[in-house]
Amino acid sequence: AQKVTQAQTEISVVEKEDVTLDCVYETRDTTYYLFWYKQPPSGELVFLIRRNSFDEQNEISGRYSWNFQKSTSSFNFTITASQVVDSAVYFCALSNSGTYKYIFGTGTRLKVLA
Amino acid sequence: GAVVSQHPSWVICKSGTSVKIECRSLDFQATTMFWYRQFPKQSLMLMATSNEGSKATYEQGVEKDKFLINHASLTLSTLTVTSAHPEDSSFYICRGQGGSQETQYFGPGTRLLVL
Numbered sequence: 633a634q635k636v637t638q639a640q641t642e643i644s645v646v647e648k649e650d651v652t653l654d655c656v657y658e659t660r661d662t663t664y665y666l667f668w669y670k671q672p673p674s675g676e677l678v679f680l681i682r683r684n685s686f687d688e689q690n691e692i693s694g695r696y697s698w699n700f701q702k703s704t705s706s707f708n709f710t711i712t713a714s715q716v717v718d719s720a721v722y723f724c725a726l727s728n729s730g731t732y733k734y735i736f737g738t739g740t741r742l743k744v745l746a
Numbered sequence: 747g748a749v750v751s752q753h754p755s756w757v758i759c760k761s762g763t764s765v766k767i768e769c770r771s772l773d774f775q776a777t778t779m780f781w782y783r784q785f786p787k788q789s790l791m792l793m794a795t796s797n798e799g800s801k802a803t804y805e806q807g808v809e810k811d812k813f814l815i816n817h818a819s820l821t822l823s824t825l826t827v828t829s830a831h832p833e834d835s836s837f838y839i840c841r842g843q844g845g846s847q848e849t850q851y852f853g854p855g856t857r858l859l860v861l
Contacts, residue, residue, distance in 0.1 A: 665847050669852075674854075675784075675839075675855045676855060676858070704750065732847070734792070734842045738789045
């Protein structure tokens with residue numbers, strides 16, 4: 633069975649703090665994809681990153697970075713020097729290469745306080 | 747870049763009426779359309795998957811006669827909530843998929859409020 637766990641329901645940080653959002657996944661597939669999406673209060677999902685199971689390189693994009701570790705089945709997301717505009721719900725998702733279905737985590741609500 | 751649009755973005759209707767939500771892929775061909783429902787402070791739940799020209803496949807627990815999905819073309823899919831009730835009030839989101847992991851995009855969502 634496939635599953636995505638985001639154990640952190642809600643996180644509050646003060647602006648400029650670093651914050652890491654955890655994502656742990658389960659799958660028996662050897663080929664799969666992992667995603668992170670941001671959902672601001674407007675509701676529209678904003679794509680952040682896609683990573684396939686064969687690419688374990690960490691990625692950095694501005695203040696965002698991702699740590700993919702197959703050994704622990706984790707795909708964690710770090711925001712450096714958080715800003716109020718980062719306040720949103722963040723979803724981690726898993727997809728296999730066949731059906732393109734997403735398995736979503738329950739989301740982590742991030743509140744960045746000024 | 748590719749965009750998926752949804753119309754309407756907001757709809758309020760009376761209980762018992764039907765509501766149609768349109769999802770259009772604007773510059774790619776969506777061979778598959780996924781429809782999700784999201785209740786407040788919850789995750790996205792997949793309702794159904796539809797392939798262009800075929801009947802939709804519904805997830806367990808989703809009433810196919812209540813949530814009618816049509817995917818008649820590669821750029822348009824519709825979700826009709828028939829005889830809507832207050833418990834159908836939710837945020838409905840579509841995701842168009844164009845044959846690869848790189849070609850998939852979410853629509854902006856439709857908020858449905860049934861009075």
